Amino acid sequence: MKLDNLAALNAERDARRPAILVTDTADGSQRLVREAEFAADPLAEVFRERLLSGNSGLVEIDGRSLFLTVQVPPVRLLVIGAVHISQALCPMAEALELDVTVIDPRTAFATPERFPDVALLAEWPDDAFARIGTLDRYTALAALTHDPKIDDPSLIAALNADCFYVGALGSRKSHARRLERLGEAGLSPEATARIHGPIGLDIGAITPAEIAVSILAEVVATLRRDRIKGRTAGKPADCLRHDLDA
């Protein structure tokens, strides 16, 4: 492999853009295809399927055996709330190789002492999102503050960006109130139905660590099932209801 191609693959990953390296396994010839070039490529249809699954693999084209190294952006987990559950969740998320950032404007919560070695932003969610870059379909968001002032804007941003997982902590009762508020804020019922609430798989979790396990299990289940079914890409991000006649 040419060092240029390797460097470009690494650069695309840093920029959170998908890329595919096509290698002819017979003669070693290679070409790197970037996101902007996918659609016009002769292998466009093959690329589309591969990007949906996120899986690398061999394809036979005109008698040639081509290996596609499929690189999709690393999965990012945004945790809203520097709370007790988040403290238990961060090391587990790291073990799962999720790229974790904790966001909480309450400076008493968002301290390096409480979150050693974790990317931590003591800012309001919208300010934090502007800093870390566009939310995308390779991003999961878990809203854990119980405070609508902090949770609601982050949920709206995540749904509008078509994040693959959006979850919110709270009882069924508080989730019902949340859905009402988000509806009043202009989100459609289809959009708010994508929120996992109460958050996490139902494993009877009680302690912060157990709740963290249930949340991360739900994130993994959504990620893997979506990829298997090829649902992570191609969906329009028009979750906001545009009431033209209002």
Next chain:
Amino acid sequence: MLATDQTILREAETWRRAGRSVALATVIETWGSAPRPVGSHLVIERDGNFLGSVSGGCVEGDVIAESLDVIEDGRARVLEFGVADETAWRAGLSCGGRIRVYVERID
């Protein structure tokens, strides 16, 4: 540190830029129960240092030995391992699977 396939490609670039001779091995095909999925990487440098895994440890030794040849002659090649190999006991997959590994030099 546990190396992921993402950190491996970064490390391969870092090693090459530091002037080291580097080969990259990639699992391109698997049959049956194989320990590492297609796309898994192993990066090897001339001194024998390596990072990553293509088989969870079963055939790494052979892949590394072949990689040193690739570093020498620069010719990419496809290696195949499985229990059907005559070398099954030396470098076979105890799980009963078969894998093909593409090895190339970083130029």
